[in-house]
Amino acid sequence: MNANLFQRLSDAVADTAKIAIETSDGRRCSYDDIILGAGRYANALLARGVSPGDRVAVQVEKSVAALLLYLACLRTGAVFLPLNTAYTSAEVEYFIGDAEPSLVVCDPARRDAVAGISGGVPVETLDAAGAGSLADLAGEQSHAFPTAVVETDDLAAILYTSGTTGRSKGAMLTHGNLVSNALALIDTWQFTADDVLIHALPIYHTHGLFVASNVTFLADASMLFCPKFNADEVMRLLPRATALMGVPTFYTRLLKHPDLTREATAHMRVFISGSAPLLAETHREWEEKTGHAILERYGMTETGMNTSNPYEGERVAGTVGLPLPEVELRVTDPESGAELEPGEVGMIEVRGPNVFKGYWRMPEKTEAEIRPDGFFITGDLGKIDERGYVHIVGRGKDLIITGGFNVYPKEVETEIDSVPGIVESAVIGVPHPDLGEGVTAIVVRAEGASLDEAGVIAALEPRLARFKLPKRVIFLDDLPRNTMGKVQKKVLREENAGLYSG
DSSP, X not given: OOOOHHHHHHXXXXXXXXXXXXXXXXXXXXXXXXXXXXXXHHHHHHHTTXXXXXXXXXXXXXXXXXXXXXXXXXXXXXXXXXXXXXXXHHHHHHHHHHHOOSEEEEOGGGHHHHHTTSTTOOEEESSOOSTTBHHHHHHTSOSOOOOOOOOTTSEEEEEEEOOTTSOOEEEEEEHHXXXXXXXXXXXXHTOOTTOEEEEOXXXXXXXXXXXXXXXXXXXXXXXXXXXXXXXXXXXXXXGGOSEEEEOHHHHHHHTTOTTOOHHHHTTOOEEEEOSSOOOHHHHHHHHHHHSOOOEEEEEETTTEEEEEOOSSSOOOTTOOOEEOTTOEEEEEOTTTOOBOOTXXXXXXXXXXXXSOOEETTOHHHHHHHBOTTSOEEEEEEEEEOTTSOEEEEEEGGGOEEXXXXXXXXXXXXXXXXXSTTEEEEEEEEEEETTTEEEEEEEEEEOTTOOOOHHHHHHHHTTTSOGGGSOSEEEEOSSOOBOTTOOBOHHHHHHHTTTTTOO
């Protein structure tokens, strides 16, 4: 049996004439359009020299063409490497150098900049008309393409995660990882061909690409495809939908919309939230206003989804539910690795067909984070209660999640500390009413330096993606330290807890 995810997706389609995607501007794409389009893009990749196992780096705005390119990479046996559209040229240069793709695809406006840092790797655009457009080339190709035969353990994608030391790691995800996780979610969330998903997530990370898209296609369902989240647009589409997947920010913004009522959501089957912790207050407010309990789940780049609150059964605010089918979860002592009893807080570890193959060209890091028995050390602190529900109580290594995106403080601190006039910095996450957490920099200036908040942010803008930029910069004479000299970030978080609540 061919383990190729694309083969599984196409086999799941009962009627190829069915509409799979409808865009905000009214474009309607059938499953036949998608399958044939993926064939044309696969032939275009072949014409550009892409072979099975080659990486294809893609930094483009959300579009149907971008989805077709993802499916074409699967179909050819290439490895899809999506990049956040907010990444700067410096960040993209690192990813290209590390992954060594055989092709880079970007938006037309970035072509010259990307070509200048690609190290000679061919660069194509996707949606531009005219010479050099991969979309134009695909339009000239045959739709016939023999889907590559792959094994379960063959790579389908590499997703980069921010590194705690400042160096990003490429998580290697296999066809088996993606297929198993999508099927587990379809089962858990009871998705069927009758479902219509509002897809307002970006498609360069796990949630929007692998959860929303793969689940929709494997369930033979349909999606209403929005370029980005807009509360007015979501409310307009709501009467035609059965499901919404979002980050907590989606729900906090929708709660402010005057049209959100029990009547407006009565026909909806499920509201799902992930990528960042959902405040219990948001959970309660949503249920009071709509009559629906948001279904929260827990996942990460390296594993896809691990747990979910039940579709049928109690959805407990403040928890991320129960392990998915075939997924095992345990809590261990961070020091000894010994498994802890229910209710005890420790390190969350996960094992299952969803767990990634390892970090790209980082065998030592892979060995350090995947135990010999196959359990992946997530870096998240949590506990399992007496009913089996998983609670995330903290995050190792001070990871910040802002608007659903992961930010590792060390990466931001390294850039801040390189700014002339700054002695040192500490970057923390502070509760933010819209983003969940706001990236906040605590900075010590050099004696006599006149650098202000605006100056620090301006110096960082060319070096960091926008979501990594500090929302505020606070100046102190010294950073608080313990007796061992370690910066006490907990103290800083407590002192600035109300920074964004005013």
